[in-house]
Amino acid sequence: MARAEQHSTIPHAPDRPAPDATPNRWRVIVGAGVGNALEWYDWTVYAIFAPFFASQFFHEDNPASALLSTLAVFAVGFLMRPLGGLFFGWLADRRGRRSAMVTAMIITAVGSLLIGVSPTYPAVGVLASVLLVLARLGQGFGLGGEIGGSHVYLAEMAPRRRRGLWCSSMYIAITCGVLAATLLAAVLTTALGKQAMTAWGWRLPFLLGAVLGFYAIFLRRGLQETDAYVKDKQDTARTSVLRGVWSNRRAAWKVVGLTIGGTVAYYTWSVSATSYAINAKGIDAQQALWAGVAANLVFIAALPLWGALSDRWGRKPNLFLFPIALGALTFPLTGLIQDSAWQLAVSMSVALFVLGSVTSIAPAFNAELFPTRVRATGFAFPYSLAVAVFGGTAPYLQTFLASHGLGYLFTLYSIALLAISFLTAFTVKETKGIELE
Known part of the structure; x- marks a missing residue:
């Protein structure tokens, strides 16, 4: 699709297309999305x-304690996301979006490889736990970098009148990664059984992720830089990134307010719902995982619909609709999950369909809040901070409260965060179709 909306008067290097050239849409979408998917x-x-390998990294005498420790490490990984967002945001704003994307992918692939080959607690004791923590810190650091690199890259490469649709592909890629993990888990548990999965089968998905990650590195190296970044780099004086973020601090706080409701909902319904159903509700592991596969397919189908609608009616209707709808449905959907996989599938599908209204536009809308010279840092740091504090702790908090018969408190907590996101939506201006220059 021609980028007729974005014109540049700067000279272009021989290996860059002219400003009115047609970008390879699928090359851009796949190149930006593949890293997020992996x-x-x-x-x-x-x-x-986590339920399969918890005893491999922590003392197995108390399975519940080992699982909670493993989920705590999951949360620890999120602590690195704000640092990753800050570092890679700076790298993307100073050295280019492509450099940030490649470097972030390298770090994450190495983290996955380390988990896949790590020795177990029975073999090396606490060293196994330490290696797991280090790998998760690295993955959290790299994932924080994806926000400043690939999300901003896609937003800047998209035609301004179809930016919502193009950027919805980012969460399609993310969900394909989630779906691939869920599908692989369903296949492996069916084929290997619980004993083999606990003994060695859990290593296979981490090793596969490392192999695919190194392939994605080479794919991203072939992408061109965005016109918005190149133009800004040549036409403006370079100022401190942190100073630039501070001058846009109101926009940064809006990113935080809009993110917290969606991030807890995402980790609750897309990432940890199956694990919660298995451990807290006693649903068969195989059936729960297949229910997760079905629900994520619904999510994938909903994303381009919501993205295209935002290009037609604006971003703000999506921002208002999501917290109202999911806030009203949270208690009924949570209560529906009892002891059957079909209940889990229905609840997840409805929640993820509604969630698609906000996740589809997040890369576009958050990028539209900031000027080019600090866009990556301004978007990535507050977003990663909100996800780290609220999203990263969601699986642990949900499991802990459910284990003490207080699951309703987590539901109330989720609704309160949705209310904050709803109120924040009143403070933002409509950004549909603006130029990212």
Whole structure:
């Protein structure tokens, strides 16, 4: 699709297309999305396979304690996301979006490889736990970098009148990663059984993620830089990134407010719902995982619909609709999940369909809040901070409260965060169709 909306008067290097050239849409979408798919595949594999490998990294005398420790490490990985967002945001704003995307992918692939080959607690004791923590810190750092690199890259490469649709592909890629992890878990548990999965089968998805990650590195190296970044780099004086973010601090706080409701909903319904159903509700593991596959297919179908609608009616209707609808449905959907996989499938499908209204536009809308010279840092740091504090702790908090018969408190907590996102939506201006220059 021609980028007729974005014109540039700067000279172009021989290996860059002219400003009015047609970008290879699928090359851009796949190149930006493949890293997110693989990084979220790695991330979700950890959450889903935690019940199988918890005893391999922590003392197995108390299975419940080992699982909670494993989920705590899941949350620890999120602590690195704000640092990753800050570092890779700076790298993307100073060295280019492509450099940030490639470097982030390298770090995440190495983290996945380390988990896949790590020795177990019975073999090396606490060293196994330490290696797991280090790998998760690295993955969290790299995933924080994806926001400043690939999300901004896709937003800047998209035609401004179809930016919502193009950027919805980012969460399609993310969900494909989640779906691949869930599908692989369903296949492996069916083929190998619980004993083999606990003994060695859990290593397979991490090793596969590492192999695919190194392939994605070479794919991203072939992408061109965005016109918005190149133009800004040549036409403006370079100022401190942190100073630039500070001058846009109101936009940064809006990113936080709009993110917290959606991130807890995403990790609750897309990432940890199957693990919660298996451990807290006693649903058969195989059936729960297949229910997760079905629900994520619904999510994938909903994303381009919501993205295209935002290009037609604006971003703000999506921002208002999501917290109202999901806030009203949270208690009924949570209560529906009892002891059957079909209940889990229905609840997840409805929640993820509604969630698609906000996740589809997040890369576009958050990028539209900031000027080019600080767009990656301004978007990535507050977004990663909100996800780390609220999203990263969601699986642990949900499991902990459910284990003490207080699951309703987590539901109330989720609704309160949705209310904050709803109120924040009143403070933002409509950004549909603006130029990212």
